Amino acid sequence: MITISGLTARIAGRLLIENASLSLPSGVKVGLVGRNGTGKSTLFRIITGQLASEAGTVTMPKNARIGQVAQEAPGTDDSLIEIVLAADKERAALLKEAETATDPHRIAEIQTRLTDIGAHSAESRAASILAGLGFDHDAQQRAAKSFSGGWRMRVALAAVLFSEPDLLLLDEPTNYLDLEGTLWLEDYVRRYPHTVIIISHDRDLLNTAVNAIVHLDQQKLTFYRGSYDQFERQKAENDELQMKAKAKNDAARKHLQSFIDRFKAKATKAKQAQSRVKALERMGTVAAVIETHVQPITFPEPEKQPASPIIAIEGGAVGYTPGEPILKQINLRIDNDDRIALLGSNGNGKSTFAKFISGRLEAESGTVKRAPSLKIGFFAQHQLDDLIPEQSPVEHVRRLMPEAPEAKVRARVAQMGLATEKMSTPAKDLSGGEKARLLMGLAAFDAPNLLILDEPTNHLDIDSRRALIEALNDYEGAVILISHDRHLIEATVDRLWLVNNGTVKAFDGDMEEYRSIIVQSGKKDDKDKPASNGDTANKADQRKANADRRAQFAPLKKKINEIESLTAKLHKQIQLLDAELADPVLYEKSPAKAAEKAKLRSLAVDKLNEAEEQWLELSAEYEEAMAG
Numbered sequence: 001m002i003t004i005s006g007l008t009a010r011i012a013g014r015l016l017i018e019n020a021s022l023s024l025p026s027g028v029k030v031g032l033v034g035r036n037g038t039g040k041s042t043l044f045r046i047i048t049g050q051l052a053s054e055a056g057t058v059t060m061p062k063n064a065r066i067g068q069v070a071q072e073a074p075g076t077d078d079s080l081i082e083i084v085l086a087a088d089k090e091r092a093a094l095l096k097e098a099e100t101a102t103d104p105h106r107i108a109e110i111q112t113r114l115t116d117i118g119a120h121s122a123e124s125r126a127a128s129i130l131a132g133l134g135f136d137h138d139a140q141q142r143a144a145k146s147f148s149g150g151w152r153m154r155v156a157l158a159a160v161l162f163s164e165p166d167l168l169l170l171d172e173p174t175n176y177l178d179l180e181g182t183l184w185l186e187d188y189v190r191r192y193p194h195t196v197i198i199i200s201h202d203r204d205l206l207n208t209a210v211n212a213i214v215h216l217d218q219q220k221l222t223f224y225r226g227s228y229d230q231f232e233r234q235k236a237e238n239d240e241l242q243m244k245a246k247a248k249n250d251a252a253r254k255h256l257q258s259f260i261d262r263f264k265a266k267a268t269k270a271k272q273a274q275s276r277v278k279a280l281e282r283m284g285t286v287a288a289v290i291e292t293h294v295q296p297i298t299f300p301e302p303e304k305q306p307a308s309p310i311i312a313i314e315g316g317a318v319g320y321t322p323g324e325p326i327l328k329q330i331n332l333r334i335d336n337d338d339r340i341a342l343l344g345s346n347g348n349g350k351s352t353f354a355k356f357i358s359g360r361l362e363a364e365s366g367t368v369k370r371a372p373s374l375k376i377g378f379f380a381q382h383q384l385d386d387l388i389p390e391q392s393p394v395e396h397v398r399r400l401m402p403e404a405p406e407a408k409v410r411a412r413v414a415q416m417g418l419a420t421e422k423m424s425t426p427a428k429d430l431s432g433g434e435k436a437r438l439l440m441g442l443a444a445f446d447a448p449n450l451l452i453l454d455e456p457t458n459h460l461d462i463d464s465r466r467a468l469i470e471a472l473n474d475y476e477g478a479v480i481l482i483s484h485d486r487h488l489i490e491a492t493v494d495r496l497w498l499v500n501n502g503t504v505k506a507f508d509g510d511m512e513e514y515r516s517i518i519v520q521s522g523k524k525d526d527k528d529k530p531a532s533n534g535d536t537a538n539k540a541d542q543r544k545a546n547a548d549r550r551a552q553f554a555p556l557k558k559k560i561n562e563i564e565s566l567t568a569k570l571h572k573q574i575q576l577l578d579a580e581l582a583d584p585v586l587y588e589k590s591p592a593k594a595a596e597k598a599k600l601r602s603l604a605v606d607k608l609n610e611a612e613e614q615w616l617e618l619s620a621e622y623e624e625a626m627a628g
Contacts, residue, residue: 001023001024001025001026001060001061002022002023002024002047002058002059002060002167002195003022003023003024003057003058003059003060004020004021004022004023004056004057004058004221005021005056005057005059006019006020006021006055006056006057007019007020007021007046007053007055007056007057007058007221008020008053008054008055008056009039009042009043009046009051009053009054010054011039011042015219016038016039016042016219017039017042017043017053017216017219017220017221018219018220019055019056019219019220020056020216020219020220020221021056021221022214022221022223023223024195024197024212024214024223025613025616026061026194026195027193027194027195027616027617028195028196028211028212028616029189029190029192029195029196029198029209029210029211029212030195030196030197030198030210030212030213030214031198031199031200031205031206031209031210031212031213031214031228032197032198032199032213032214032216033199033200033201033206033213033214033215033216033228033231033462034215034216034217035217035461035463036431036433036461037431038216038217039216039219040171040199040216041171041199043216043221044068044169044171044197044199046058047066047167047169047197048066048068048169060167061166064166064167065163065165065166065167066165066166066167066169067160067163067164067165067167067168067169068160068168068169068170068171069153069156069157069160069170069171069173070156070159070160072156073144073149073152073153073155073156074144074152074155074156074159075144075145075152076143076144076145077143077144077145078143078144079140079141079142079143079144080130080135080139080140080141080142080144080147080155080158081123081126081127081130081140081141083144083155083159084126084129084130084155084158084159084162085122085123085126085162086159087159087160087162087163088117088119088122088162088163088164089163090113090117091114091117091119091122094110094113094114094119095114095119097110098110098111098114122162125162126158126162127140129158129161129162129188130155130158132181132184132185132188133154133157133158133177133181133184133185134151134154134177134178134180134181134345134346134347135154135155135158150176150346153176154176154177154181157170157173157176161188164193164194165194166194166195167194167195167196167197168189168192168194168195168196168197169197169198170189170196170197170198170199170200171198171199172199172200172201173185173198173200174200174202174205174484174485175458177484178344178345178346178484179343179483179484179485179486179489180343180344180345180346180518181345181346181484182202182205182484182485182486183486183514183515183518183519184518184519185205185209186204186205186208186209187208187209187519189205189209189210190208190209196209196210197214198210201457201460201461201462201465202484202485202486202487203228203462203465203485203487204485204486204487206227206228207227207228207229207487208227210227210228211225211226211227211616211619212224212225212226212616213226213227213228213230213231215231215235225567225612225615225616226564228462234571237571237575238575294463294464294466294467295414295417295418295419295437295467296417296467296470296471297415297416297417297437297440297441297464297467297468297470297471298415298416298417298471298474299440299444299451299471299472299474299475299477300415300444300445300446300447301447301475301476301477302375302447302448302449302476302477303447304373305336305449305476305477306336306371306372306373306374306449307336307371308333308335308336308337309333309334309335309336309369309371310334310335310336310370310371310374310449310450310478311333311334311357311368311369311370311371311374311450312332312333312334312367312368312369313330313331313332313333313363313366313367313368313369314331314366314367315329315330315331315365315366315367316328316329316330316331316332316356316363316365316366316367316368317329317330317363317364317365317366318330318352318353318356318361318362318363318364319352319364320352320361322364323364325364325365325502326349326352326502327349327352327353327356327499327502327503327504328365328502328503329502329503330353330366330503330504332497332504332506334357334450334478334480335478336371336449336477336478337476337478338478338479338480338494338495339472339478339479339481339492339493339494339495340478340479340480340481340493340495340496340497341481341482341483341489341493341495341496341497342354342480342481342482342497342498342499342504343496343497343498343499343507343514344498344499344500345500348499348500349499349502349504350454350482350499351380351454351482353499353504354378354380354452354454354480354482355378356368357376357450357452357480358376358378358452359376360378371449374449374450375446375447375448375449375450376448376449376450376451376452377443377444377445377446377448377450377451377452378443378452378454379439379440379443379444379451379452379453379454379456380454380455381436381454381455381456381458383439383443384432384435384436384439386439387427387435387438387439388427389426389427389428390426390427390428391426391427392423392424392425392426392427393413393416393418393422393423393424393425393427393430393438394406394409394410394413394423394424396427396438396442397409397412397413397441397442397445400442400445410423412441412445413438413441415441416437416438416440416441416442417437417441417464417467418434418437418438418441422434431459432458432459433459433460433461433464435459436456436458436459436460437464440453440456440468448477449477449478450477450478450479450480451472451475451477451478451479451480452479452480453479453480453481453482453483454482455482455483455484456468456481456483457483457484457485457488465485465487465488468488469488469491469492472492473491473492479492479493481493486511486515489511490511496509496510496511496514553622556618556621556622557622559618560615560618560619560622563611563614563615563618564615566607566611567608567611567612567615570604570607570608570611571608573600573604574601574604574605574608577597577600577601577604578601580597581594581597581598581601
């Protein structure tokens with residue numbers, strides 16, 4: 001159990017969290033959500049003791065181990081497998097002591113403890129985690145310093161997962177993972193045996209891997225049971241009830257204030273006026289629901305769409321070194337209304353293919369035909385470094401339309417989804433999400449017929465990702481998308497291409513089928529399973545096994561559904577009681593009835609807490625059973 005009581009925190013004088021309280025039962029998988037800049041990472045630093053709070057406490061079981069990904073990725077001569085194994089401090093210390101211990105009793109104690117913690121199967125477990133994150137056997141034996149920063153961050157993630165802390169804190173872990181790594185991590189977190197708190201803007205991760213959401217909003221922490229989709233529904237219902245309660249509260253306050261103003265000076269009504277003053281003080285106010293506006297994103301429409309195919313490739317091969325193609329035997333076409341997502345592990349050539357399509361890389365062999373006057377817009381995360389640090393978004397756009405009046409330049413910046421107050425801010429002072437919006441706008445500036453987006457969501461929060469989905473669905477040109485965000489892919493594309501085994505081919509299944517292949521394979525670099533659409537008989541057997549397992553645990557699932565129904569009713573009951581208790585007339589006319597309703601609310605809250613505890617326990621049992 002983790003308990004946060006009366007927590008208040010400031011950073012550089014800015015209040016981020018104020019008098020916030022929260023209780024998390026052991027074993028819960030929590031998604032910590034909130035707009036960028038609300039203080040989610042600050043909360044992590046307080047939990048780990050890296051930052052002192054201004055007030056309040058964070059308590060957890062004695063000797064509980066907390067783990068989070070190291071901020072600096074390892075870059076040593078040690079091999080990846082050695083780095084991950086070393087993350088289990090107890091195992092490493094015991095093995096070292098075993099080499100020099102001479103006392104027979106101590107030797108027996110060491111060996112018993114090594115057996116208890118599974119030390120002898122540790123290397124296999126570490127290798128499995130590394131494989132899930134994209135490192136094959138040969139890569140696991142290489143020195144960490146031979147990998148780039150992004151790959152080293154995966155090693156840091158593997159290390160903390162291997163150490164299996166009692167409380168696992170993950171802050172945007174998918175930012176340095178590809179789609180395949182993200183799918184593997186979803187499954188791993190879902191089956192993790194201890195408590196997890198994960199900061200993420202990946203909607204699918206929050207729907208698949210967690211069973212509760214904590215919302216950091218207006219300096220408060222609010223717990224919601226269930227997935228992100230369930231959180232959104234519950235919050236919308238709560239907001240609607242709160243708005244109704246506020247309207248009722250405001251009307252009642254206005255009525256009381258009107259009586260006070262009219263009769264406070266009249267001797268015959270002075271007592272009544274005074275009693276209403278006290279009633280007004282007692283009733284308090286209902287807070288307004290604060291709507292946070294997200295700037296929309298707009299991609300300019302192509303003036304004229306060329307006839308299909310806009311790109312046709314026959315026997316194409318491409319690479320960076322003559323005679324050593326990374327991709328070959330490419331036979332594909334892109335039509336003017338295609339929406340295509342590229343699947344495949346990082347390192348298999350997705351970005352190479354995107355550059356090939358865009359014309360940034362020439363074909364080494366084969367033929368590539370592009371439609372006349374075809375315009376291509378290209379966005380990639382590494383291009384964020386190409387922004388001129390001292391120049392504002394307006395200055396970046398003005399270079400592309402030097403003759404246009406200021407109003408027109410600012411209108412184009414607004415289409416990119418940047419707020420008015422950010423238009424004159426130097427690029428170096430923009431947030432990652434604001435830079436991404438600016439760069440996407442610049443990439444699409446000339447109204448391209450084909451838009452290629454390589455990991456566009458890394459710095460975007462959930463609301464901004466929704467704005468991107470709407471922009472892509474409104475855009476009339478063709479789209480090629482590389483993303484680890486499965487929700488973005490499923491919401492915007494209708495074709496899947498798999499980049500694997502040195503070529504690019506259509507993938508005939510859907511994203512759920514691809515997810516199953518990745519999770520079941522146990523490692524992303526298995527060149528046989530992802531390359532095909534799978535063996536039909538094996539899939540049929542798997543579906544039958546899954547159906548049998550669902551039937552076996554149907555009573556448990558039924559009980560979970562019953563508790564979900566009960567908690568929904570209790571939530572509604574509490575909300576209705578809150579609305580009634582906010583009415584000052586209730587206290588004036590029937591104080592006893594008000595006390596009774598307050599008691600009913602207290603009982604409902606107790607029942608809700610009990611039901612949620614039971615739901616978490618049964619859900620964890622069901623998920624473990626279904627994982628097999």
